[in-house]
Amino acid sequence: MEDNTNKTAAVKERKVKGRVEIDIQKCKGCELCTTACKEHALALSETINIKGYRYIIANNDACTGCVNCALVCPDAVITVYRTHPKKKPVDITPENIREQLQTMISPSK
């Protein structure tokens, strides 16, 4: 049972996490990024984009935010966002937006 839970967790806990955004319509599926990714977080899609190319899809759970993929991409279709554990994610909702923005501008208050 314990083994199974480990498998479903699949990816080990990391301090730094990344999130990859891909402009799928610009991607030509050259697969430079899939070889550059040490975590095998990128793969070719089964479906095609508007030009007929299979594009890249990302498994964000496996992403460490190393940005290798974005650096190697010849068409600059990849953007990587990195989250850091020390910085708390800002949760902005319409209700608390004024409050949140104020804390962001002057955190001391």
Place this chain on the structure above:
Amino acid sequence: MKGNEAMAEAAILAGCDAYFGYPITPQSEVLEYLAREMPKHNRIVMQAESEVASINMVYGAAGAGFRAMTSSSSPGISLMQEGISYIAGAELPCLIVNVNRAGPGLGTIQPGQGDYFQSVKGGGHGDYKMIVLAPASVQEMADFVYLGFDLADKYRNPVLMLSDGAIGQMMEKVQFKPYTRPAVDKSWATTGKPKTRNRNYITSLFIQPERMEQHNLKLEEKFKKIRENEVRFEEINTADAEYLFVAYGLSARICQKAMDIAREKGIKIGLLRPITLYPYPYKRLEELAAQVKMMLSVELNSGQMVEDVRLAVNGKVPVEFYGRMGGMMPTPEEIVHHLETLIQYHHAN
């Protein structure tokens, strides 16, 4: 820059007056780029309703004395063949770019070199030939636009640039060389009849067979001149070569790497890369046939250029073929492995 974009930018620098095209992957970037940039230079870009329409628009623009160009990928170029034959028959200069993909039919959008026969043997109906340039890098995609327009103007003949899906999509450094347009006499163009000269006719129709034959002979004379003067090729490591790769375009790029691997293993191999596929460097290949033991033609098709290599060599040395199809590209290691097996085979026999 992407190969397609480099080519489009070079077309602007070469003074291309009009571009007519129809989008098709992997060539769409040409139309996208030119549609954005050409109006800034007061030039014409038009997305035609089909490839058939775009080549006939090129026919018209070229007839009026403008530098006209179109581009497409394999299925589109097939559609254009009628128009290309008319342009060749009417002796008009224009540049056609084929960003080759794998076929037949709609095929796939990945690179291929299956349009070799169509490009160099005419393609459309009737006795005609196009000058065919085969770029192997993004830099050459740009350079050959200048060269293509100049050759077209010089011989009043359509010029085809036979690229492929990978070079068109590849991102590489490119330097746009300064270009001066040579002065060309275009007094044959239909620009409106002034009182001082007779009417200019642009036609490929000659009803009387006597006149048609004269026209054919004139064209043949021109193609002969092209064969004599415009053969271009690149040789790498052929001075001490015992074996020879013959490859053009993308496969020549792969062969260069394969050549390095083979040379490290002690196989003395060179590479001959035809830059003009028509006219083909038959003469040089014939000379090399006296020097090497075997030639290997590497292509992304089922064996098309290999026939021209065999024609040039005329049975003096064995000419072998290796190719992948359907948009698959061979790895350099794969080619070297094939080369080694062939060398062993020929050594044993």
